[in-house]
Amino acid sequence: MTPHEYCRQKAAASGSSFYLSFFFLPRARRQAIMALYAFCREVDDLVDECRDKTLAAMKLAWWREEIGRVQNGRPLHPVGLALQEAGREFKLPAEHLLEIINGMQMDLQVTRYPDFAHLAVYCYRVASVVGLLSVEIFGYREKATLAYAQDLGMAFQLTNILRDIGEDARRGRIYVPEDELQRFSVPAEDLLQGRYPENFTALMRFQKDRAESYYARALARLLPVDRKSQRPGLIMAALYHALLREIEAKQFQVLRQRISLPPRRKLWLAIKTGIRCGHAGK
Helix, strand or coil, X not given: CCHHHHHHHHHHHHCCHHHHHHHHCCHHHHHHHHHHHHHHHHHHHHHHHCCCHHHHHXXXXXXXXXXXXXXXXXXXXXXXXXXXXXXXXXXXXXXXXXXXXXXXXXXXXXXXXXXXXXXXXXXXXXXXXXXXXXXXXXXXCCCHHHHHHHXXXXXXXXXXXXXXXXXXXXXXXXXXXXXXXXXXXXXXXXXXXXXXXXXHHHHHHHHHHHHHHHHHHHHHHCCHXXXXXXXXXXXXXXXXXXXXXXXXXXXXXXXXXXXXXXXXXXXXXXXXXXXXXXXXCC
């Protein structure tokens, strides 16, 4: 199995919305984004699946060393080999890859966030930085597209947080800021126990509105000249935004179930958005 085949299988196995957006890309860009996605999956999965935090931290340290090897031309892992090729082709900053690992490190050390400012640091590391790397792979002309990517990554992560509140709570993590739990009189213990307190819906709507604001700000920053090149990100935006609205339509019942879009709806949204973006600037 080649490094690129490994990355493709890693991406396909996740069933992620991201995978649908990759097929609109030329081969070199598609391989690069799959390498980036596979890297994110590797480090995220080891944090979520490794119950021994000391062992997980050691594995993250290994990945830090692997990024160094990617830089000096001697990676060991199939994902590292694929990242090395992507980095040469698209000049991916190693510090961004390390920042993603920093975000995963936070999951080993932090289970609560006092306010949104602290949460935003985490979101930047695990999502906005991925957006910035993706933009380098997709290509862009305007610097404003970097701001678009950063805000869109934030929107994606806030959507993920809403979707995964129950799952994260079962791991002992709460990503809703503590000051907002207090403002809405929602006890953290209720989330950890999978109980819906009285003001839960109001709290979730507040989180949803914040995510909406990031979608709006991101899309407003993307200038027409870069819409076609950013087609994969716009496909992901369509899918994630639809998921956010589906969560609201199901009254934020996220503590005991994982809300998702049906595969056919995701495929239809991906095709429709891809075609529309393909005509951008014509």
